[in-house]
Amino acid sequence: MHSARAVHTAPGHQEPGDLLICRGKVSRACPHDPVAVDAGGLLVAPGLVDIHVHGAAGHDLTDPDPGAWHTVLDTHLSAGTTTVLATLASTTPDQTAAALATAAALMPLAPTLAGVHLEGPCLAPEQRGAHDTIHLRSPQQVLAELTPLPEALRMVTLAPELPGADALITYLTQRRVTVSAGHSAATGHDLARARSLGLSHLAHLWSGQSTLTRPALHRVPGLLEESLASQTLTAEVIADGHHLPAALLTVALRCLGPDRLCLVSDATAGFGLDNGRTFHTGASLGRVHDGYAATADHTSLCGSITPLATGMSRMRDMTAAPLADVLTMATATPARAAGLYPRKGSLLPGADGDAVLIDPDLHVRAVILGGHPQTGSPRTAR
Numbered sequence: 001m002h003s004a005r006a007v008h009t010a011p012g013h014q015e016p017g018d019l020l021i022c023r024g025k026v027s028r029a030c031p032h033d034p035v036a037v038d039a040g041g042l043l044v045a046p047g048l049v050d051i052h053v054h055g056a057a058g059h060d061l062t063d064p065d066p067g068a069w070h071t072v073l074d075t076h077l078s079a080g081t082t083t084v085l086a087t088l089a090s091t092t093p094d095q096t097a098a099a100l101a102t103a104a105a106l107m108p109l110a111p112t113l114a115g116v117h118l119e120g121p122c123l124a125p126e127q128r129g130a131h132d133t134i135h136l137r138s139p140q141q142v143l144a145e146l147t148p149l150p151e152a153l154r155m156v157t158l159a160p161e162l163p164g165a166d167a168l169i170t171y172l173t174q175r176r177v178t179v180s181a182g183h184s185a186a187t188g189h190d191l192a193r194a195r196s197l198g199l200s201h202l203a204h205l206w207s208g209q210s211t212l213t214r215p216a217l218h219r220v221p222g223l224l225e226e227s228l229a230s231q232t233l234t235a236e237v238i239a240d241g242h243h244l245p246a247a248l249l250t251v252a253l254r255c256l257g258p259d260r261l262c263l264v265s266d267a268t269a270g271f272g273l274d275n276g277r278t279f280h281t282g283a284s285l286g287r288v289h290d291g292y293a294a295t296a297d298h299t300s301l302c303g304s305i306t307p308l309a310t311g312m313s314r315m316r317d318m319t320a321a322p323l324a325d326v327l328t329m330a331t332a333t334p335a336r337a338a339g340l341y342p343r344k345g346s347l348l349p350g351a352d353g354d355a356v357l358i359d360p361d362l363h364v365r366a367v368i369l370g371g372h373p374q375t376g377s378p379r380t381a382r
Contacts, residue, residue: 021353047082047354089282090120115154173198268303
């Protein structure tokens with residue numbers, strides 16, 4: 001790749017020059033004749049890494065149909081997301097198992113699919129958000145469902161305060177599955193215990209988290225405050241312009257920094273649908289509105305309808321974060337949280353040859369997957 005204005009190779013590091021991809025991997029040298037792609041002075045960054053994706057184009061990833069999965073992955077790829085954790089919302093055990101089986105079959109064939117993120121069904125009812133109460137289950141039940149461990153499983157979001165959660169957390173972390181706290185009413189004590197068992201991540205800050213209480217004279221931090229005060233946990237924010245205002249995004253960035261704060265889309269099947277259209281996320285029904293999605297009864301947001309690239313540009317606009325920090329939050333940091341770095345989320349030698357070409361306004365202008373330029377114009381949200 002020639003004429004790049006700068007190459008963003010690793011967190012906080014940019015250098016002018018060319019990016020060389022040899023047989024699908026970033027390389028310092030290549031004995032073969034590489035295909036030259038003129039970057040036109042654009043910034044070359046790692047392909048975007050989204051660890052919280054439910055669907056797109058009317059398709060939800062709890063649908064085990066491989067065709068639906070290909071449509072979702074292709075839609076996000078066209079928007080610059082070259083690595084996806086397929087996120088399954090709470091639904092029946094049979095449907096979850098079928099979706100996990102689809103993922104395992106597709107991973108050798110779909111280069112953007114890095115595994116499955118199971119969001120639920122071990123969630124606190126009072127913090128369930130758009131998840132259907134009927135399909136919430138105990139950690140004991142889910143431990144049985146995940147034994148033996150499905151090969152595609154890479155991340156699980158759960159409420160660590162639930163009875164039996166300790167055994168499930170231990171089982172997962174011992175098998176190198178990232179465990180995330182989310183949709184939870186956990187106390188600081190609950191979180192500390194879960195962290196001692198290997199929990200390392202937090203789902204979408206301010207969405208489905210307990211907050212400060214004062215049961216008597218003294219104030220007691222909730223999961224949100226404990227998350228922001230932590231020294232090692234990674235955490236997600238949804239920067240779609242609807243989930244969080246600029247002030248909260250700024251607070252999250254100041255508390256955690258770009259090396260621990262992940263941008264995620266939380267994109268649902270509503271991404272790409274017209275206003276008024278309905279869609280499913282797990283067992284829940286959502287409806288597309290002007291730039292956002294809500295549950296059918298309009299009592300809760302229902303994921304987002306924007307891709308990660310849109311969240312990346314809005315994060316910079318709403319917080320004035322430096323370009324390198326925003327790129328890190330959309331590439332290296334989520335890749336680390338999911339155990340994928342540096343193969344994903346970097347352009348270091350040996351990394352997969354996935355890249356995006358970005359203009360000064362952080363709009364994705366071209367996408368490269370495994371060294372191959374993708375055809376068609378990058379897709380953006382309305």
